[in-house]
Each structure stands twice: as C-alpha cells, then as structure tokens.
Amino acid sequence: MTLLEVSGVSVSFDGFRAINNLSIQIGEPELRAVIGPNGAGKTTFMDIITGKTRPDEGRVLWGEKNISLLGLSESQIAMEGIGRKFQKPTVFEDQTVRENLAMSLKNPRGPLAVLLHRKTAEGAARIEEIAEEIGLTEHLARRAGVLSHGQKQWLEIGMLLAQDPRLLLVDEPAAGMTTAEREHTTDLLRRAAQTRAVVVVEHDMEFVRRLDCKVTVLHEGSVLAEGSLDHVTSDQTVIDVYLGRKDA
Amino acid sequence: MRNAFTRTFVYRNPSVLWFLAALGLFTLGVTVLSEGFGIGVISTSFVKTLGKTLCLCLIAIAMDVVWGYCGILSLGHFAFFGIGGYAIGMWLMYARTEGIVVTSLAAQSIPPTPQEISDAIGNQIFGVVGSSEFPLIWAFADSLALQLAMVVLVPGLLALVFGWLAFRSRVTGVYLSILTQAMTLALSLYLFQNDSGLRGNNGLSGLQNIPGFDDVPQSTISIVFFLGSALALALGYALFAWVVSGKMGSVVKAIRDDEARVRFLGYHVESYKLFIFTLTAVVSGIAGALYYPQAGIINPAEIAPIASIYLAVWVAIGGRGRLYGAVIGAAFVSLLSSWFTGGGAPDIDLGIYVIRWTDWWLVLLGFSFVAVTLFFPKGIGGLFDYLVRKQ
Numbered sequence A: 001m002t003l004l005e006v007s008g009v010s011v012s013f014d015g016f017r018a019i020n021n022l023s024i025q026i027g028e029p030e031l032r033a034v035i036g037p038n039g040a041g042k043t044t045f046m047d048i049i050t051g052k053t054r055p056d057e058g059r060v061l062w063g064e065k066n067i068s069l070l071g072l073s074e075s076q077i078a079m080e081g082i083g084r085k086f087q088k089p090t091v092f093e094d095q096t097v098r099e100n101l102a103m104s105l106k107n108p109r110g111p112l113a114v115l116l117h118r119k120t121a122e123g124a125a126r127i128e129e130i131a132e133e134i135g136l137t138e139h140l141a142r143r144a145g146v147l148s149h150g151q152k153q154w155l156e157i158g159m160l161l162a163q164d165p166r167l168l169l170v171d172e173p174a175a176g177m178t179t180a181e182r183e184h185t186t187d188l189l190r191r192a193a194q195t196r197a198v199v200v201v202e203h204d205m206e207f208v209r210r211l212d213c214k215v216t217v218l219h220e221g222s223v224l225a226e227g228s229l230d231h232v233t234s235d236q237t238v239i240d241v242y243l244g245r246k247d248a
Numbered sequence B: 001m002r003n004a005f006t007r008t009f010v011y012r013n014p015s016v017l018w019f020l021a022a023l024g025l026f027t028l029g030v031t032v033l034s035e036g037f038g039i040g041v042i043s044t045s046f047v048k049t050l051g052k053t054l055c056l057c058l059i060a061i062a063m064d065v066v067w068g069y070c071g072i073l074s075l076g077h078f079a080f081f082g083i084g085g086y087a088i089g090m091w092l093m094y095a096r097t098e099g100i101v102v103t104s105l106a107a108q109s110i111p112p113t114p115q116e117i118s119d120a121i122g123n124q125i126f127g128v129v130g131s132s133e134f135p136l137i138w139a140f141a142d143s144l145a146l147q148l149a150m151v152v153l154v155p156g157l158l159a160l161v162f163g164w165l166a167f168r169s170r171v172t173g174v175y176l177s178i179l180t181q182a183m184t185l186a187l188s189l190y191l192f193q194n195d196s197g198l199r200g201n202n203g204l205s206g207l208q209n210i211p212g213f214d215d216v217p218q219s220t221i222s223i224v225f226f227l228g229s230a231l232a233l234a235l236g237y238a239l240f241a242w243v244v245s246g247k248m249g250s251v252v253k254a255i256r257d258d259e260a261r262v263r264f265l266g267y268h269v270e271s272y273k274l275f276i277f278t279l280t281a282v283v284s285g286i287a288g289a290l291y292y293p294q295a296g297i298i299n300p301a302e303i304a305p306i307a308s309i310y311l312a313v314w315v316a317i318g319g320r321g322r323l324y325g326a327v328i329g330a331a332f333v334s335l336l337s338s339w340f341t342g343g344g345a346p347d348i349d350l351g352i353y354v355i356r357w358t359d360w361w362l363v364l365l366g367f368s369f370v371a372v373t374l375f376f377p378k379g380i381g382g383l384f385d386y387l388v389r390k391q
C-alpha cells in the first residue's frame, strides 16, 4: 500500500524553484533510493515531508487515513512515525551514546511524562539491541562527540531505529565512510526496510547498487526517471543531465 | 534497604549530597558563631549578608538551569525575584502598619471604626506618594497566606504568558535576551511611577520587622531567615539537580545544543522551554521573597535591567551548566562586590591618581567577565572538573 504520497509539490526560494511539481509515492514496506546531482532538491524534498519547509503548492498525504502532513508541526510529524537522518550528522555530542538513544526511544514525549520517566528493563534491552545493530555496543557509555564520523552516522541511524518510525528518511548516510563502513550501512538500511519504508538519498552509485532497490532520479526539483538502477542509468536523459555531467 | 537507597536520586548524584553536606556545615557554623543563637563572633548584619547571599545563590541556580542547561539566555529573571519581594513586602508593610495604627488609635476614648483604621493605614503607607487610597493590588495584603501564594503565582503566570508568546513565535538567541530585558525594564519603569500602587521609587521599607514578632531581636530574626534561606537553597538545589538529571536533563540539554534536531525526534520544544522558564521564574520569586525581608527594603531600582545582567555574569564566572558553579559564582562575586563597593577594599594610591574601589569595582568585574569568557569558558566550577579528572 501507499504510505506516503507527494503530489504536485513546488517550492521556491526567492523566486528560484528548488522543487518543481514533484510527485513521488512510497509504499510500506519499501526501500527507495533517491539520486540526483547536487542542488537537485533531494534535501529540500525531505525538508518538506518533515515539516521544516512549507511548499507553495501541492499535497503531502500520509498513512491509511490520507492525512495531510502540511498542517502539522515538526514534532507532530515525527510522532506520526517519520524519522529523519540529516545530511550532516547531528547527534547530541555532549551526551553519551546511550543517552542519545534513550532520548530517541519510542516513549511519551510530553514534559511531565519525561520528567517522571524511569528507566525500564525493556528500554535498556532495546538500547542494547540497537547498539548491537549499529556496532556501537562498546561505545554506549562514551560521549557522542568523541565518535568517528562514520560512527556518528550510525548513531544517528540508531536514533532513527529507536524511534521505530514507519518511514525513515536518510540523507547521504555514507558520506565520509570507508568502504567497509559503507557495506555495513547498506546492510543496516536493507534490514530496516524489511518492515518499514526507507528512503535513502545517496550520490555514490556503488552504494545505491548494493541497496538493490527502486531508484528515483531527481533533477531540478522534479522526477526525471524512476525504476531499477539499470533502467535509469540506461535512460538517455539521465545520462545527459547527470551521469554525463559527472563524467565530464 | 541498601537496595532501596541505591535506587534513590541522591545516590546516583553524589555531587548533590556533597553540596547539601557543605551547605549544612556552613549553616551550622554560622549559627554557632552568630549573635542570635551562638557565641556572637559574627555580627547580625553579616548574618543578613550571608542569608541574602544564599538567596542570590538560589536565583543563580535557577538562572543556570534556564541558561546553562536549557540555553535560554534570560536577562529578565531578576524581575521575578523582585516580584517575589514585593509580594511578601506588601504583607509585611501592611500588617506592621496595621499593628502600629491599631495601638495608637486604641488610646482614643471612642473605639475606631474599621473604616477609620483602614484610612489610617492607607495614610501611613501611601502618604509618601500623596495618596491614602488602597490600590486594587493591595486587596489581599492583609492575608499572609494569599501574599505567599502570590510569591509563587505572579512570577509563574508572568513567565507562563511571556514565555508562551515568545517561544511560540520561536524567538531565540539574542532576540529573546533583548525581549526579556524589555520585560524587566518595563516592569521597573512601571514601578517607578508614583501611581503604580507600590509607592513608586520609595518602594516598600521596614521589611526587616516581622509583624507579630516585635519583641524578638533582629539577631534572632536574622538567623531564622538565614536558616530559611539555606533550607530553600537546599531544596531548590535538589529539585533542579533532579530536573536536569535523567531523561528530562537529556532533552533540556539537547534543546540547548540543537533545538531543531530535538523537534525531529518528536519533542515539542516549546513546551519544554516554557516548563523550564516558568519553573525557574517561580523559584526566583521564592528567592526574592526570602531576600527582601533580610534587606529590609525593596524599590524599583532592584529590578533594573542591569540586575539580571549581573545574574548572568555570576553564572558565567561560576561556570554554566553545573549547579555548584552557579552557587560559587553568585556567592563569590556578590560577596566580593559588597566588599569592594562597601569600602572594604583599601584604595590604591598611585600618586597621580587614587583607585577607589567603589568606582573601579565594576571595571574589574567587567574585565573578569571578559577574561572568563575568553580563557575559562567553564568558569570557576570548571576548575573542579579539571581537578577531579586529574585524579
């Protein structure tokens, strides 16, 4: 079924159309890669879904009841079950890996509930489980600020998993990672996508190939092509605007 | 039994225990050395200075929570402190004046009517601003319980409304600081007016005299207030240490470091800011209500914008983001300040120019602030971290 439906969305910054009549549908479960040259509007697309940027026109519908996300605040959208990893890894560097994960766990989010919150065995077990998954078991008690760049990326993915969202938006997860780390990351994302929708923005073709999923090519704010990686990379318009430019 | 204790909050936060122990020892020491309850080595006026300092430490930890932990640089928290002082001051002044008036009218042959008594009290209190009518805000001044409620409710409600408007519009950073300065400036300018109902620039005075305890000497009253202030600081410290520990502390510090990111985790950032802002405002009000009976007088100059800026300076010098740092900063700087400005520090004669500390203290404080900000961003409290880590 369709979990997220973006249709006819446009947004301009000072007259510049960053997103132009964009329509994308994401199913559940599904793994989807979004590729496109720099400035194609990939990050802005995620900004719109998560409520950071309001589109000038178009619809963003969510879930079985087709509720519109456009009227909701960032925190409400997150509570609807949409989690996001940012292009630049943003974890809370002053706090430990465990605290970062604990804050993200799916629990009541109101101030009173949080103030009276007591640690539970389930919560601790869930944190261990996620730490295992993202390979940070040994680092749970360390400050997130001292982690390597790749580990911070994983921690942020772990924070996403802890939220247990229905849709994960992952912006350039492999940036700054070694080859081995990249392979671990693709495995992580593919496992996550078995039970939910995952949208991954990535530049690296090898990475996308390993994800082995449907690919959407964005260009100048709209969809240029959609299909398997082989299908889109053999598309002449895609070769012209994207691959061609990269080779040049 | 042992298990029950290991699960308590204090066990998991030994620094709270250390602080409470140190405060307890200090309090005991001062009491034993005081004139009121002890051997009389410490003068009553110095006991009052120490008691007031404890109240300043209490508002400083509130400031540390709102700024150091939650990242809201409020430059208006002294307004809440002042409101707490005015609220208790109204009862103190009313009840004491009533006592005096009733005694003097009792000497008349015809018993005075309630109206006569009320008029006489009004005359006594508002004569200085050319009025004798009781303004509406004095409606509950005859009730200690209600005025005590106002110590908490008025700062709380003001903070709630102000914070709701500001945070909802996502005013942050320096703009929020300016807005809080405007709030405290507006309040102080309003109170300076003679028709504000709070005696204009005369403020409220004679607050050191506690109605009903006319026969008790100040040496005793000073110790009672000193102990009360110490208790309030202890409770406030434990409360705030609890709030900024655990998951609440995690979220609050996360808001300080990257509030946009916290929103994407599903937390409603504005509610958290409002909670912290209001809670610290209430504690500031309580600190003020304990401070001014020891000071004896409150006037609108007390809540001038500069007072709230000093508060931020104390916390910065003491070390933001650690409660004991705020206590050290407030105690150290405010005591040093009264020593310098009170003529305690000897003037320095340079031959061509005499450095008078009463004039130059502010310059010294300013330089210290700049030096701390540039070279010791963790403040005096940061030294502790350094020493503990070295072991």
Ligand SMILES: Nc1ncnc2c1ncn2[C@@H]1O[C@H](COP(=O)(O)OP(=O)(O)O)[C@@H](O)[C@H]1O
Pocket: A013, A018, A036, A037, A038, A039, A040, A041, A042, A043, A044, A045
């Ligand atoms: N807040 C903004 N203000 C102005 N221009 C923006 C803003 N956000 C994005 N843009 C512009 O929109 C275009 C798309 O940006 P982005 O979505 O970040 O691209 P991508 O992530 O695909 O590299 C770029 O030209 C960028 O400069």
Ligand SMILES: [Mg+2]
Pocket: A042, A043, A044, A087
């Ligand atoms: Mg981008």
